[in-house]
């Protein structure tokens with residue numbers, strides 16, 4: 001059945017019609033079109049049954065949670081969907097953050113339920129829809145060593161001896177020593193370091209990507225410790241269709257662009273910068289995964305599961321995502337469903353769709369479909385109108 005996403009207007013979202021979230025919702029949701037405003041930041045489109053923003057059945061306006069409550073065989077008998085599926089449109093950087101693993105989440109929730117509101121983990125996958133910038137995981141010890149040595153303000157802040165450890169013992173421990181030094185630095189030293197780096201970057205002779213990310217973060221979060229985190233973390237530049245997986249305790253931040261995101265249902269976040277919100281530094285340092293990787297290692301590869309279907313299968317049970325990309329030369333295609341149901345969003349193209357043995361319905365850009373577990377597959381007949389063909393993403397339980 002067709003559903004409507006729940007729209008979140010967080011301040012980091014892209015404004016008005018520049019937002020992919022708004023572009024998709026304008027085509028699918030009459031009520032949204034009535035209240036649409038060019039000066040509102042449309043940040044997230046939620047697809048799922050999360051209590052803070054369940055999707056609505058398009059035909060009746062009923063909450064999807066009700067449908068699931070009345071007949072939980074539609075999602076394979078579980079109480080609620082194990083994942084939340086989203087489209088994100090980002091202009092301002094989101095906070096640098098990590099999410100605890102399941103065991104840590106249970107412990108944090110038990111000891112501080114005011115801050116850590118649920119006992120669940122929150123692995124995430126993000127697939128770029130446009131050029132997309134993110135920070136993800138620590139750089140290798142060698143790369144970190146070179147950057148901290150190259151920029152004198154950073155050498156002064158972290159300390160030459162501490163930095164040398166990266167060369168003596170190039171492992172998680174030496175990365176942790178340097179990052180701990182950063183996170184324990186007094187605010188006035190952070191401000192001084194950022195000011196000195198600003199004058200270096202203003203000369204325009206530094207690496208173009210590093211300069212762009214430095215300016216972007218410092219513009220929206222001047223003097224924030226997170227601005228210095230860009231020297232510690234990998235800067236990942238994704239092209240449409242490329243993905244990163246954010247496992248527990250891997251530090252990350254989305255900086256700009258549009259993406260598809262799928263995650264386990266949880267709100268457990270520990271922040272490390274680019275935020276005015278509370279930073280639980282000691283919990284952060286204790287939990288962080290300090291493994292250093294190259295940027296190339298951060299890209300998450302998909303597996304083909306059909307002629308035009310690519311599966312992103314993370315190492316957690318909670319969710320997987322399939323990208324369906326059908327060229328204009330193809331007339332018909334079939335999207336398989338799974339035993340726990342799935343949610344499909346159309347990004348490009350038009351198709352007549354049919355659940356086997358049921359009536360036809362039209363799918364177009366912005367359409368979102370909840371496919372209950374009893375449906376084995378969705379048959380598509382294309383009415384190709386977009387030069388890019390038909391593009392859709394499907395979120396499902398990871399029982400592959």
Ligand SMILES: [Zn+2]
Pocket residue numbers: 097099124246252
């Ligand atoms: Zn996150």
